Amino acid sequence: MSLAMTSPTRTGRGVLYLALALCALVALFPVLYMGMISLQPAEQAMSDAGMLLPASPASAASHGAANYGSVLTDGTVDFPLYFRNTLVIALLSVTGVVVSSVIVAYGFARVSWRGRGACFLVMLATMMIPFPVIMVPLFVIFRSLGWIGTFLPLWVPAWFGSAFSIFLLRQFYMTIPRELDESARLDGCGHAGILLRILVPLSLPAILVVALLHFMFVWNDFLGPLVFLTHRDQYTLALGLELYMSRLGTTPWNLLMAASTIMVAPVLLLFLLAQRSFIEGISTSGTKG
Amino acid sequence: MRWRNTGTGLLWISPWIVGFACFTILPLALGAWYSMTDWTLLEAPIPVGTENYERLLGDQVVHVALWNTLVYIVITIPLLTVASIALAILLSRPARFQAFWRVAVFAPSVLPLVALATIFKLMYDGDLGVVNRGLDAVGVQGPEWFASETWAMVAIILMNLWVVGPAMVIYLASLRDVPRDLNEAASIDGVNWWGRLVHVTLPMISPVILFNVIIGLINAAQVFVVPYIMTGGGPNRGTYFWSMYVYDAAFRYGDMGYASTLGIVQFLAILLLTIGLLLVGRRFVFYRGAMP
Numbered sequence: 229m230s231l232a233m234t235s236p237t238r239t240g241r242g243v244l245y246l247a248l249a250l251c252a253l254v255a256l257f258p259v260l261y262m263g264m265i266s267l268q269p270a271e272q273a274m275s276d277a278g279m280l281l282p283a284s285p286a287s288a289a290s291h292g293a294a295n296y297g298s299v300l301t302d303g304t305v306d307f308p309l310y311f312r313n314t315l316v317i318a319l320l321s322v323t324g325v326v327v328s329s330v331i332v333a334y335g336f337a338r339v340s341w342r343g344r345g346a347c348f349l350v351m352l353a354t355m356m357i358p359f360p361v362i363m364v365p366l367f368v369i370f371r372s373l374g375w376i377g378t379f380l381p382l383w384v385p386a387w388f389g390s391a392f393s394i395f396l397l398r399q400f401y402m403t404i405p406r407e408l409d410e411s412a413r414l415d416g417c418g419h420a421g422i423l424l425r426i427l428v429p430l431s432l433p434a435i436l437v438v439a440l441l442h443f444m445f446v447w448n449d450f451l452g453p454l455v456f457l458t459h460r461d462q463y464t465l466a467l468g469l470e471l472y473m474s475r476l477g478t479t480p481w482n483l484l485m486a487a488s489t490i491m492v493a494p495v496l497l498l499f500l501l502a503q504r505s506f507i508e509g510i511s512t513s514g515t516k517g
Numbered sequence: 518m519r520w521r522n523t524g525t526g527l528l529w530i531s532p533w534i535v536g537f538a539c540f541t542i543l544p545l546a547l548g549a550w551y552s553m554t555d556w557t558l559l560e561a562p563i564p565v566g567t568e569n570y571e572r573l574l575g576d577q578v579v580h581v582a583l584w585n586t587l588v589y590i591v592i593t594i595p596l597l598t599v600a601s602i603a604l605a606i607l608l609s610r611p612a613r614f615q616a617f618w619r620v621a622v623f624a625p626s627v628l629p630l631v632a633l634a635t636i637f638k639l640m641y642d643g644d645l646g647v648v649n650r651g652l653d654a655v656g657v658q659g660p661e662w663f664a665s666e667t668w669a670m671v672a673i674i675l676m677n678l679w680v681v682g683p684a685m686v687i688y689l690a691s692l693r694d695v696p697r698d699l700n701e702a703a704s705i706d707g708v709n710w711w712g713r714l715v716h717v718t719l720p721m722i723s724p725v726i727l728f729n730v731i732i733g734l735i736n737a738a739q740v741f742v743v744p745y746i747m748t749g750g751g752p753n754r755g756t757y758f759w760s761m762y763v764y765d766a767a768f769r770y771g772d773m774g775y776a777s778t779l780g781i782v783q784f785l786a787i788l789l790l791t792i793g794l795l796l797v798g799r800r801f802v803f804y805r806g807a808m809p
Contacts, residue, residue, distance in 0.1 A: 247607055252621035258636045258679060259625065261647060265639065274645065328532045335529025341522040351533065354541050356731075356791060358739035360760040361784040364767045364776045365544035365551060371558075388536020419525070448629035450742045455768065466631045470746060473635060481639050488632040499627045503620045506627075510683050511690035 259492070266486040267292040273482035295486040304475060307490060309461060310468035317382045317464065318446040324387035325442045326435060332389045333397035334423045338409065348398075355391045363455050370456060377458035382449075386442070392513070393438040399512055400434035401427055437509035440502055444495050465491040545784070551777035558773055569778035578754070578762060579779075585670070586759045590737040592674050597733055598726065601681040605688035606714075619689075626682025634746035637676050638663075641747075666755025669748045673756055676743060684729045691725040692718070720803040727798040731791055738787050759783055 264281065265273050267288040300307055336348050370381040404427060412422045428435070450466040457463060463471065472487050473479070499506060527534070552569055554562035573579050608619050625633065640646050641662040649659030660668045695718055703713050719726070741760040744750060750757035763783065767776035 244607075244610055244612060248612060248618045251604065251607065252618055255622045255625055255679065258633065258640065259628070261640065262632075262636045328536075332530045332533045335526050339522060339526040339529055341526030343523070344526060347530065351537070354537065356735055356787070357541065357545075357784065358735060358760075358787065360739050360741060360763050361780045361787075362541070362544035362548060364763065364773060364780055365547035366540065367767065368547060368551070368558075368773065369539075369544065385536060385540045387532070388540065389533040391533075394533060419529070444627055448631070450629070450631050450745075451764075455764075466629055469629075469631050469635060473746070479639075481642075481645065484635060485639070488635050492628050492632045495627050495629065496624065499624065500620070503623070504616075507619065507623060507686050511686045513683075513687070 259496070262485045262488050262492070265482055266295055266489050268482050269294075270480050270482055273485075274480065291482070292486075295482050296490070299472075299483055299486045299490065302472070304460075305468055305472045306461070307465070307468055307472075307487065310463050310465045311490070313379070313462060314447060314464040314466075317379050318443050320379070320383040321386040321446045322439050322443050324383060325390050325393050326439050328387050328389040329393035329397050329438060330423070330428060330435065332394045333401055334419070334427065336394065336398045337401035338422070338427070339419065351391050352395060355395075359451060363451065367455055376456060377462065379457075379462065381456040382446070382452055382464075386446075390442065393442060396438055396441075396509060396512060397431065397434055400431045404430050433505055434509070436502065437505050440498060440506055441509060443498065447495055548777045548780050548784075551774055552781045553778075554774045556774040557771045562774065565774070569775050570782075572775065573778055573782065578757070581754050582757055582759045582762045585755070585757055586738065586740070588670065589674060589740060589758065590734060593677055593737045594730060594733045596674065597677055597681055597684060598730060600678055601684040601729070602688050602719075602722075602726075604681060604685045605692055606718075608685070609689055609692045619686075623682040623686065625679040630680075630742040631746055633676070633679065634743045637672070638747050641672050663748055664752060666753055669752060669756045673740075673744055673747060676747075684733065687725060687729060688722065691722040695721040723802045724804060727794070727802050730798075731794055734790055734794065735787060738783070738790070 269287075269291045336344065336351075366381070367376065370376050373380075375381050375384075408426045408430075409422050412426050417425060448466065449464070450470070453464045453467050457467065460471070469484075469487055469491055473484055476483065551562060553564060553566060555565045555568070556562035604622060608615070608622065612618065640648050643649060643659075643661040643664070646659075646662075648662070652659035662668045662672045699717050699721070700713055703717050708716065739760050740758050741764070744756045744758055745761060748756045750761050759779070760783070763776055763779045766772045766779055
């Protein structure tokens with residue numbers, strides 16, 4: 229907006245829309261490409277993938293059905309199971325993050341206590357610690373608990389809050405007028421009452437954003453499952469896709485793209501449904517920090 | 518009164534304190550301890566003092582991984598900064614279907630990196646890939662991307678252009694906060710488009726640039742998934758990054774002591790770089806509240 233031309237000419241508008249369309253096309257191309265290759269017969273995908281469009285809608289439908297069928301019924305790489313595993317881990321993890329972050333954010337937003345600011349800064353700083361730095365000792369800790377080769381390392385930590393979610397919810401709580409707390413207090417509510425009756429109902433949109441972002445994080449996570457899971461029947465989709473790629477060897481790309489589509493579709497759909505709150509949630513993290 | 522509140526406050530944030538102690542502080546402390554041991558998980562760790570750190574200094578693989586990671590950081594961050602600011606400016610112009618353009622440009626950023634890397638592996642494929650076919654069409658002979666160390670690195674870096682979404686929307690939000698009258702005043706004074714960008718807009722959003730650069734640094738310094746899927750670190754370790762060495766040392770060679778050393782060094786390096794950026798950034802960042 230700030231750089232808008234003072235008097236947009238006709239050519240100016242044309243260039244703008246051309247640039248927008250080009251960016252959108254380039255951005256979406258990998259997804260479109262994935263979808264198109266997943267509908268091709270092996271010969272086409274393996275030889276002249278230059279012909280991107282399928283020969284006919286009927287051919288796309290039949291080859292698509294064959295490809296997706298072949299991915300879903302693969303003997304060694306059990307995608308339906310991996311889908312279920314990923315979903316179970318994601319749901320347990322998201323529930324944990326929402327419950328714990330709603331509570332912890334209250335302590336940072338509505339109770340005033342000595343050292344709160346410092347504590348909050350420390351919490352923000354923990355977001356800066358990359359997973360690879362602590363994955364080895366974490367592996368050792370979970371191993372001594374007997375958790376390696378189970379889902380536990382992938383969702384239990386979420387029940388202790390995630391710094392990013394706590395931060396996002398705290399920022400949102402701060403925008404809710406304190407007068408509402410006061411009137412609830414006069415009605416005899418304690419902290420728990422204020423949180424449950426005032427803040428939670430009013431911050432449902434923010435809670436949704438936290439849940440969505442965390443769901444995607446878990447769904448897309450690769451290194452965590454790679455380090456903590458050991459048996460094939462516990463794999464998540466991310467590991468399954470990698471396993472599938474290394475097993476196929478000669479890389480029948482049409483099957484690999486069908487498998488990728490299966491993994492991508494849920495997150496893409498969720499994003500499209502909630503794109504507005506999603507994008508707002510992310511911009512909050514950068515501008516109100 | 519405030520002391521009594523402290524109890525209440527700590528009680529409310531206690532889940533985070535427990536998690537912080539168990540999943541951040543404890544691993545860091547254990548990592549520091551393991552980094553001074555020889556340990557293969559089979560028997561108890563054997564203290565070896567600073568031996569691992571000395572070994573690290575002379576380790577050829579460390580040199581390669583460090584160099585690759587630095588190259589990756591130094592190229593990726595400016596590239597992402599320029600690309601995300603340019604996209605944010607483009608998307609901030611009033612246009613029809615604005616929501617659609619934003620969603621389209623953001624969408625690839627929500628994809629699982631494993632899937633995105635798989636797609637790009639095909640797109641970069643020497644014979645089948647759409648990238649070389651496109652280059653062919655305009656008369657350029659595309660390289661065998663994954664057969665050359667340089668091109669493999671270029672391929673991995675370029676893929677980042679598809680995940681600029683988060684940085685872009687943060688810039689987009691900050692552009693909205695640039696006061697319009699500043700730009701209008703400059704424009705009345707005859708400052709052209711570029712002058713307004715460099716002298717008004719960029720200084721006004723500089724705190725956000727610093728924020729995004731730091732986040733970008735932390736992300737780039739731990740790059741793992743994309744090279745792991747696309748190149749496996751090859752060819753000739755040409756795309757072998759620091760995090761891959763941490764992973765391999767621990768889970769391929771079972772050398773937990775040395776892997777912890779690599780992790781601790783990575784942590785300290787990122788910490789120092791972040792602090793350095795903050796200090797340097799302070800000189801360049803323009804804080805609106807701090808005008809004399």
